[in-house]
Amino acid sequence: MASGESTSSLQDSAGNSMPKDGEDMQYKRIEGLTHSTSVARFEEEIDDKGENKDNVLIKPVNDEDDTSVMITFNQGISPFIIVLTFVASISGFMFGYDTGYISSALISIGKDLDNKELTYGGKEILTAATSLGALIAGLLAGVAADLYGRKTCILFSNVMFCIGAILQTAAFSFWQMAAGRLVMGFGVGIGSLISPLFISEIAPKMIRGRLTVINSLWLTGGQLIAYGLGAGLNHVHNGWRILVGLSLIPTVIQFTCFLFLPDTPRYYVMKGNLEKASEVLRKSYRDASDEIIEQKVKELMELNNSIPGKTVPRKVWNMLRELHTKPANLRALIIGCGLQGIQQFTGWNSLMYFSGTIFETVGFKNSSAVSIVVSGTNFVFTLVAFFSIDKIGRRRILLIGLPGMTIALVICSIAFHFIGIKFVGNTAEVTHTGFSSWGIVIIVFIILFAAFYALGIGTVPWQQSELFPQNVRGVGTSLATATNWAGCLVISSTFLTMLQNITPSGTFAFFAALACVSTVFCYFCYPELSGLELEEIQTILQDGFNIKESQILAKKRKQQIATMSQLKFEPTHEIVEA
Ligand SMILES: O[C@H]1[C@H](O)[C@@H](O)[C@H](O)[C@@H](O)[C@H]1O
CATH class of the missing domain: 1.20.1250.20 (MFS general substrate transporter like domains)
Structure with missing residues (x-):
């Protein structure tokens, strides 16, 4: 499409028009003088490759x-x-x-x-x-x-x-x-x-x-x-x-x-303090013209008005209703809560909280040092996730991480079986006392477990806000966060009891089974969201989890971003509405 042409619909990867529901989806054209020239070049480049079937430059205003x-x-x-x-x-x-x-x-x-x-x-x-x-x-x-x-x-x-x-x-x-x-x-x-x-x-x-x-x-x-x-x-x-x-x-x-x-501009707009909202925006975007700041405040106001209800409790209630009755929102909720639940129920925090106790039990004198290595691995692989979350993609790192965790947990379960630990009352009885090769196996695979965890499920669930449209983002992320803490509560309050009642070997086998089921869940329900516009995520979730479509669209966005980064943009502040 030529730059400057106005359009009123956005198409998904399959070429279907996105719903034009006047309240939630209004589109406008973003253009600037120098910017639009670059945009035209950008569009041409994509067109040349025959890949620009959807209008990437049209954004939802609200x-x-x-x-x-x-x-x-x-x-x-x-x-x-x-x-x-x-x-x-x-x-x-x-x-x-x-x-x-x-x-x-x-x-x-x-x-x-x-x-x-x-x-x-x-x-x-x-x-x-x-x-x-x-x-x-x-x-x-x-x-x-x-x-x-x-x-x-x-x-x-x-x-x-x-x-x-x-x-x-x-x-x-x-x-x-x-x-x-x-x-x-x-x-x-x-x-x-x-x-x-x-x-x-x-x-x-x-x-x-x-x-x-x-x-x-x-x-x-x-x-x-x-x-x-x-x-x-x-x-x-x-x-x-x-x-x-x-x-x-x-x-x-x-x-x-x-x-x-200060607080965030969005909160100031919610409270009707537009002056303060503009002030914070001006500090955040130093080069922006007054016109752009005004435009931003206007959009935040539209956003605020888009949540029906005059009083706060009414708004919250309407948000909850909207969250559960709109299919795309409900799918977002299933994914958001599902990932947070998986993060906790695959057992990572039981290791975080009780690793000292576990390593002491398998014969390590300096159990704290081993715990440092485990949490250090968690930190380092969160850093790896930082660099790969957009490049490799959220879905891919999840589908690398979860099977890796499953295998590591199975091997730990086997090693615990051979070490022969039993938790009786307040003490752990170990058949083979002292430091053994099975002890080393446990440590190595707990470290591998930490690496696979941090790369995928330890990090991806906290991207939860991108799943929800703005008007239900607060309640949506609140429920997903609560799922995280509920899972954490259940696991941390039952872990030692599980060790006692079903043995460490059984406990790790249990987590392995959950990690395996979680892989299946992510395979069927978690679309690739890297590089997608928030509005596109809503389209993807509209009538199913649309894994294939999401992968095609994410691939296209990646190529577009790569092409875009090769183009030189000069500052512009002009906005022309369609
Ligand atoms: O994402 C974090 C991180 O993985 C932490 O290591 C873990 O303790 C938290 O429960 C989790 O939410």
Whole structure:
């Protein structure tokens, strides 16, 4: 299609027109003087290859990504956005650190609480309390973010982190420690939802996916640091108290910074504070003209109005209805919750939380060091995911990761069988005591399991916001996040009991079976979404999971992006509406 021609429909890969439902889908043409020349060249290039059957340059206006494309098409990322992303991702770090230190703390607490050794049940309660708190807070955080603002929620989570940390550091009784873990969990739950949401609302579309993975990098980095410090403080008297106390530093930094930082433009528009919304946008997009900023605010207003209901509870109710009754939304929900459930039910966190205990049991004296290697692998392969999530594609890395995890779990299950461990009461009975070759097999395959996990299912579910259209994104991601914490709660509160009742070999075989079923789920239900416009994702999910169509479209987008990056764009701010 020639540049400048106006169009009112977008076609999917199969050449079908997308529904033109006046409320949700209005399209407009984006053009700029220099820009349109380049665009024409770009279109010609694609046409030459006979691959430009769909109109990639037509975007839905009622999605905030649209103006982000216009503004950032020719512009680098502003320092303001970098600062906001950096400060918001401290929540990711807190999530990682606070869930990470428990593994070594469980070992080094010794008899410090009530003068008694912790039982397996007690360990499970201390671990699960944070997941329970996170589950409760995660369910409420989506609505609270709309009522009181993202920034207020982050500040509130900081208060929860502080109260939780102080309660734990000063704990001499088991129940005070458990209460501290629960309160800290409220902070973790809020942070786990708000931080990616905040980042996605301020991030320019072109780098949104990567910025989301940065949050995951902070998260896994936080876990790694917690393990490292845990190992260092293992033999220090009251070392675990120092470990918990240190978590106050990042949270105080985040709280202080956020006192001086704004909320997202979208929230200001929701509250009718258009002045403030423009001010934040102007700082985020330094080179943008007033016209573009005005346009962006207008679009955010359209977006806000597109959620029916005069009062907030009414809007929330309508969002929930919209989420469950529209087929594309329901499929998005199945995928979002499905992936988060798979992430937890394939057992990774049981290793995160109890790896120290497991490695001690199979004969490793320096179990903390092995735990560091495991969480280090998680961090390094999250970095690999950062580079490959768009290049190789989300679906592909999932379908590499899950079978890899299945094989590693099966081999661990076999190795545990030969080591012959039985958990009886509070002690583990090992048939072949000491360090054995089966012990090495377990370590090697747990490390491989960590690598395959981090590459795929550890990272991809947090891309959840791209599954949902803007008007149901808050509730959709809230339910998916709650699924994550519910799964985490179930696994962390039953893992040691499973080891006791169905043996470690049975437990790992159980996770292997779930990983195998999960592979089948992803194969049939998870389309390739890399490089797709959000609106295209909705089209893909309209009448099925459309795996084949998604793969064809994703391939085409990849080629287009590659071609586009070879073209030189010069800054332009002109917008001509069709
Ligand atoms: O994506 C993260 C990451 O994989 C962490 O290592 C894990 O502990 C979390 O539960 C998960 O949500």
